[in-house]
Amino acid sequence: MGIRHQSFLEFKQYRYLKLAVALVLLAVVAYVWHRNTRFFAPGNVGYGGTWMGYTLGSIATALVVWLLWLGVRKRRYRASSTSLQGWVSAHVYLGIATLLIAVLHSGFELGFNLHSFTLILLAAVVISGIYGVFVYVRVPPNMTDKIGEDSLEGLLLQIRTLDVQARKAALSLSDAFNSLLVNAAQDTRLSGSIFDGLGGLRLRACPTDVAVQQMQVLLRQLKAEHVVLGREVFSLMLSRQTAVRAVRLELRSMARLKRWLMWHVPMSIALVVALAAHIVSVFIYW
Ligand code: HEM
Numbered sequence: 001m002g003i004r005h006q007s008f009l010e011f012k013q014y015r016y017l018k019l020a021v022a023l024v025l026l027a028v029v030a031y032v033w034h035r036n037t038r039f040f041a042p043g044n045v046g047y048g049g050t051w052m053g054y055t056l057g058s059i060a061t062a063l064v065v066w067l068l069w070l071g072v073r074k075r076r077y078r079a080s081s082t083s084l085q086g087w088v089s090a091h092v093y094l095g096i097a098t099l100l101i102a103v104l105h106s107g108f109e110l111g112f113n114l115h116s117f118t119l120i121l122l123a124a125v126v127i128s129g130i131y132g133v134f135v136y137v138r139v140p141p142n143m144t145d146k147i148g149e150d151s152l153e154g155l156l157l158q159i160r161t162l163d164v165q166a167r168k169a170a171l172s173l174s175d176a177f178n179s180l181l182v183n184a185a186q187d188t189r190l191s192g193s194i195f196d197g198l199g200g201l202r203l204r205a206c207p208t209d210v211a212v213q214q215m216q217v218l219l220r221q222l223k224a225e226h227v228v229l230g231r232e233v234f235s236l237m238l239s240r241q242t243a244v245r246a247v248r249l250e251l252r253s254m255a256r257l258k259r260w261l262m263w264h265v266p267m268s269i270a271l272v273v274a275l276a277a278h279i280v281s282v283f284i285y286w
């Protein structure tokens with residue numbers, strides 16, 4: 001589950017960007033028209049309480065509910081990746097539009113109150129969303145081509161198979177060869193270290209990298225009858241190295257996405273609570 005590299009931003013020639021821009025323009029025109037021609041007597045109620053205020057607030061709220069629905073939509077069933085891409089594309093652009101429409105709804109009357117707190121939460125969700133887009137766009141494209149856990153499992157299986165093949169091929173080779181294989185198979189860490197955020201700095205050399213390096217030395221010392229097998233084992237180790245790197249990259253990207261969603265989602269929920277309180281409170285103080 002996930003979205004394809006970047007293409008959700010361009011989805012169907014920016015269909016949802018256009019829709020979002022049109023929606024915001026319409027709201028701005030309606031607001032400016034109403035504010036200048038119909039909003040004579042403010043009374044005790046702020047701009048949000050005028051009929052145009054209600055209209056804009058209701059549109060913003062409907063959009064928030066729809067934006068939340070993405071969480072349900074993602075998990076409902078295995079949605080086709082194209083339709084999911086469209087959903088995320090719409091989510092991103094309409095999410096930003098929601099904030100602008102909510103600001104128009106407030107009539108720019110902000111203060112230290114629950115109403116403005118609601119707006120701040122909305123802004124926080126939108127800003128976290130924009131940050132999330134940067135996180136997604138940085139996910140390596142070759143990884144998102146074969147999305148998420150499926151490709152991870154494939155890679156792990158591939159590594160296990162390579163290990164079995166290497167052990168078999170190395171049977172008649174020296175102990176040095178074999179212990180390199182065993183170390184690579186047993187001690188290679190796939191999950192990232194705590195230093196991953198610092199550019200993948202590792203305290204100990206990766207046993208798979210060590211095997212690749214040392215085998216190059218061992219290969220040169222092999223007797224003629226062992227050279228073919230030695231090369232075969234070496235090339236299996238090279239494949240192992242590639243697969244290990246791909247696994248690490250994938251785990252790191254998945255972790256980053258998960259960390260980000262751990263902000264975006266709870267803030268969305270806080271927003272809903274505050275929004276409900278905002279709506280209830282304006283009707284109580286009517
Ligand atoms: C995302 C949705 C919404 C956000 C972020 C939001 C935020 C705000 C903000 C910042 C204000 C200005 C506060 C002030 O005047 O001091 C406001 C005013 C108001 N909002 Fe909302 N609002 C939303 C939706 C709604 C909805 C759906 C309704 C009604 C059904 C509503 C009713 C009102 C009313 C009546 C006011 C005027 C309050 C007053 O004069 O004290 N809002 N809103």
Ligand code: HEM
Nearest residue numbers: 003064067068070071092095096125126129130132133268
């Ligand atoms: C009121 C505004 C918003 C709300 C309530 C909201 C809510 C949500 C929810 C509930 C999810 C599903 C997360 C999950 O269940 O895994 C989600 C995902 C996401 N949101 Fe938002 N969001 C909002 C605005 C935005 C904005 C403005 C952006 C970007 C500019 C954005 C970007 C994303 C992205 C990239 C995902 C991940 C999609 C995926 O995993 O395929 N969101 N959001």
